[in-house]
Amino acid sequence: MDKLLRNKKAIIIFLTPALLLFTVVLFVPICQSIYYSFCEYKGLTAPEFIGLENYKNLFKDKSMVFALKNSLFFLIFSCVSQLVMGLFLAALLTNIKKGRNLFKNIIYLPCVLSSTALGLLWMFIFSPKLGINQALEKFGMEGPLWLMDTSGFIILPMWVIAFVALWQYVGQSMMLYMAQISGISTSLYEASYIDGCNRAKSFIHITLPLIKPMVATAMSLNAIGSLKFFDLIFNMTEGGPNHRTEVLATHLYTQGFKYNKYGYASAIGVVLIVLCLLVTGLINKFMKTENYEM
Amino acid sequence: MGDKTKSTIVKTMIYVFLILVAVIYIAPLLWVLMVSFKTNAEIFSSPFSLPESFYLENYTFAWTAGKLGIATLNSFIVCGVTLVLSMLIGSMAAFAIGRLRFKLAKPCMTFFLLGMMIPVHCVMIPLFTRFAKMGLSNSLTGIIIPYLTFSLPVTIFIMTGFFQSMPNELIESACIDGASIYGIFFKIALPLARTGLFVTGLMTFVANWNELLLAMVFISDDAKKTLPVSLSKFVGPYNTNYSQMFAAIIIAIIPTVIVYCIFSNQIVDGLTAGAVKG
Numbered sequence: 001m002d003k004l005l006r007n008k009k010a011i012i013i014f015l016t017p018a019l020l021l022f023t024v025v026l027f028v029p030i031c032q033s034i035y036y037s038f039c040e041y042k043g044l045t046a047p048e049f050i051g052l053e054n055y056k057n058l059f060k061d062k063s064m065v066f067a068l069k070n071s072l073f074f075l076i077f078s079c080v081s082q083l084v085m086g087l088f089l090a091a092l093l094t095n096i097k098k099g100r101n102l103f104k105n106i107i108y109l110p111c112v113l114s115s116t117a118l119g120l121l122w123m124f125i126f127s128p129k130l131g132i133n134q135a136l137e138k139f140g141m142e143g144p145l146w147l148m149d150t151s152g153f154i155i156l157p158m159w160v161i162a163f164v165a166l167w168q169y170v171g172q173s174m175m176l177y178m179a180q181i182s183g184i185s186t187s188l189y190e191a192s193y194i195d196g197c198n199r200a201k202s203f204i205h206i207t208l209p210l211i212k213p214m215v216a217t218a219m220s221l222n223a224i225g226s227l228k229f230f231d232l233i234f235n236m237t238e239g240g241p242n243h244r245t246e247v248l249a250t251h252l253y254t255q256g257f258k259y260n261k262y263g264y265a266s267a268i269g270v271v272l273i274v275l276c277l278l279v280t281g282l283i284n285k286f287m288k289t290e291n292y293e294m
Numbered sequence: 295m296g297d298k299t300k301s302t303i304v305k306t307m308i309y310v311f312l313i314l315v316a317v318i319y320i321a322p323l324l325w326v327l328m329v330s331f332k333t334n335a336e337i338f339s340s341p342f343s344l345p346e347s348f349y350l351e352n353y354t355f356a357w358t359a360g361k362l363g364i365a366t367l368n369s370f371i372v373c374g375v376t377l378v379l380s381m382l383i384g385s386m387a388a389f390a391i392g393r394l395r396f397k398l399a400k401p402c403m404t405f406f407l408l409g410m411m412i413p414v415h416c417v418m419i420p421l422f423t424r425f426a427k428m429g430l431s432n433s434l435t436g437i438i439i440p441y442l443t444f445s446l447p448v449t450i451f452i453m454t455g456f457f458q459s460m461p462n463e464l465i466e467s468a469c470i471d472g473a474s475i476y477g478i479f480f481k482i483a484l485p486l487a488r489t490g491l492f493v494t495g496l497m498t499f500v501a502n503w504n505e506l507l508l509a510m511v512f513i514s515d516d517a518k519k520t521l522p523v524s525l526s527k528f529v530g531p532y533n534t535n536y537s538q539m540f541a542a543i544i545i546a547i548i549p550t551v552i553v554y555c556i557f558s559n560q561i562v563d564g565l566t567a568g569a570v571k572g
Contacts, residue, residue: 015390025439096308115506117546134341257511
């Protein structure tokens with residue numbers, strides 16, 4: 001049997017397709033992307049090495065500043081809001097029996113739906129003269145320009161989109177926390193009730209510490225998801241008005257594929273990759289704890 | 295106030311809150327369904343009332359002129375091919391890492407796992423220029439290849455777990471019966487890991503069915519666009535016909551909603567299991 005499992009030919013046959021795809025479609029392009037980020041490259045002529053010029057331009061580019069600010073806002077907002085709302089919903093749902101599955105499935109539904117479709121839907125609901133504002137008008141109120149207002153440090157459209165993203169994806173965090181909470185043995189809770197804990201106290205002292213490993217998982221997923229964030233923004237505002245709702249992904253798309261600035265867009269891509277690695281590294285360093293016996 | 299009444303009050307409050315949440319989730323979708331039967335003028339004059347008559351032209355327009363029919367077919371082809379190939383190639387690699395014995399198993403796994411942290415945006419430019427030279431841009435194959443590659447890390451990760459947790463005896467007895475390593479893989483290991491295949495297949499399908507960015511960049515020919523790309527073309531700054539857009543939204547999400555309603559428990563649990571392990 002050992003001989004069978006050490007069969008070199010079989011190992012090579014099993015691994016080659018995946019390794020080949022990974023090298024050709026992922027590894028080589030990333031190296032190329034890093035190289036392009038130091039080049040002047042517009043697609044028509046061969047890339048020409050220009051050193052750090054693209055990176056210097058990143059800091060001079062106003063839309064890049066907006067994009068970076070908005071992406072970081074998304075990152076922080078989605079990590080915090082998904083943690084709080086996801087945990088809250090999970091706690092509520094684990095406390096009821098009737099209809100638990102129904103509510104769970106309803107809240108999870110947008111996670112599997114196309115964010116393009118949902119983006120268009122919310123774009124309409126928050127449009128200047130239709131949707132919510134039509135309803136507000138009936139009550140004699142004038143609604144704000146949900147997706148166009150540009151005042152304030154974090155402008156209104158960013159809050160709107162951030163809440164839509166929370167609406168769409170909170171189901172995933174909720175399910176992750178529910179899975180972890182239902183794995184906690186009831187004897188722990190019984191013991192805590194005997195010791196005089198009420199539900200709130202046992203939630204703080206038993207549930208919270210025991211789901212900490214899952215918080216790390218869910219947060220990493222949220223973090224990478226929010227840095228990659230593209231569909232909703234592209235369909236709700238296309239980065240406008242005046243590049244104020246641009247995020248890294250939309251900025252990369254516009255620069256790379258609307259203006260064909262491949263070199264410059266690659267530099268944005270490198271910033272994105274560095275952020276992804278940095279954030280997941282940080283979350284895992286500070287959140288990962290030893291797994292308790294449950 | 296006794297403990298019992300207190301707990302009933304708390305329960306009622308929980309239910310009231312959850313029903314509110316459910317309304318926030320369902321109402322927009324139901325409302326889209328309703329206005330998709332209205333004419334554009336009706337949307338402006340009376341957006342919240344029931345449609346006066348069922349105006350089905352929105353749907354025929356979206357299906358034919360909006361090219362959603364062909365887009366749905368394209369999406370099915372792309373997702374189907376990606377699904378089958380990623381399950382096959384992914385579980386082959388996972389079987390090698392999880393079961394076969396060789397020194398480089400761990401480095402291989404790390405290499406594959408790195409793929410999970412890399413957003414597709416970052417490799418799009420080199421891939422796009424390379425594919426254009428190879429004549430792969432503007433073809434379904436050109437998006438199947440990257441979709442497949444980006445589905446592999448999760449597939450390999452989850453399937454490796456399944457193969458590793460399989461009891462040794464099964465493989466041993468197959469060995470004694472004289473099965474080859476390929477026979478063991480296809481006839482014993484794969485059927486035993488079908489839960490894993492279901493979970494990874496589901497994740498792959500949902501992710502690729504909804505993917506917009508890469509498909510938008512790689513495909514410009516209307517006849518080859520996938521569903522999300524054709525859908526996003528329904529808004530233009532000056533000529534948005536909302537009622538047609540709503541019909542298009544319904545066409546795009548209705549298959550998913552139907553499948554979801556039938557298998558919701560399996561889907562939600564499957565995707566969660568995948569996320570926990572991934």
